[in-house]
Amino acid sequence: MKQTRRTVLQSLLAAPPAMIFTGSSAHVWAQLSALPLTPACETGSVSTPQQTQGPFYRPNAPQRNDLTADAGSRRRFSLRGFVFDTGCRPVPEAMVEIWHADERGEYDNDGYRWRAYQLTDDAGRWGFDTILTQHYSFRTAHYHIRVQPRGGEVLTTQLYFPDHPRNHGDRLFDPRLVMALDDDRSTGRFDFVVPSL
Numbered sequence: 001m002k003q004t005r006r007t008v009l010q011s012l013l014a015a016p017p018a019m020i021f022t023g024s025s026a027h028v029w030a031q032l033s034a035l036p037l038t039p040a041c042e043t044g045s046v047s048t049p050q051q052t053q054g055p056f057y058r059p060n061a062p063q064r065n066d067l068t069a070d071a072g073s074r075r076r077f078s079l080r081g082f083v084f085d086t087g088c089r090p091v092p093e094a095m096v097e098i099w100h101a102d103e104r105g106e107y108d109n110d111g112y113r114w115r116a117y118q119l120t121d122d123a124g125r126w127g128f129d130t131i132l133t134q135h136y137s138f139r140t141a142h143y144h145i146r147v148q149p150r151g152g153e154v155l156t157t158q159l160y161f162p163d164h165p166r167n168h169g170d171r172l173f174d175p176r177l178v179m180a181l182d183d184d185r186s187t188g189r190f191d192f193v194v195p196s197l
């Protein structure tokens with residue numbers, strides 16, 4: 001049977017939440033079932049829109065999915081989702097990288113706070129536990145993301161909140177890149193779609 005995103009999700013929901021992520025992050029995968037499906041892979045298998053990398057990217061970020069070691073009292077936020085190809089097949093071992101501003105809208109340009117990368121698991125899942133980012137200058141709140149399938153091109157993009165008051169004043173804001181938030185707004189869900197290899 002052709003594996004669609006829906007059948008992938010159903011098989012995941014039937015599986016125990018062991019996953020490749022362990023420790024404090026493992027429980028968050030259970031929230032996948034509570035989040036609405038985003039339309040990314042069901043509306044014509046269109047690749048996720050590219051966005052500018054911006055001036056604050058730094059190479060050589062550490063591999064990790066938990067960025068909260070320096071979070072202190074900052075408000076936590078988690079990001080979760082899948083990487084699919086344009087045939088709606090999950091993409092394992094895709095590199096997913098994140099970098100973002102802190103609660104004051106500032107980037108760490110000397111070190112690697114709020115910067116990380118990881119590889120998707122066998123089901124194409126990615127996820128980061130970090131802090132709630134904030135807007136700065138003319139930019140609404142956003143998370144920068146790079147996705148690179150093994151042997152594929154880099155997708156550089158950004159993720160947004162659905163109702164941030166600064167969205168409509170930011171010319172880079174793209175409603176196709178809005179995360180689906182869970183009920184307590186502590187987790188954002190987004191599925192990336194990359195060209196099939």
Ligand SMILES: [Fe+2]
Nearest residue numbers: 054056139144
């Ligand atoms: Fe930015």
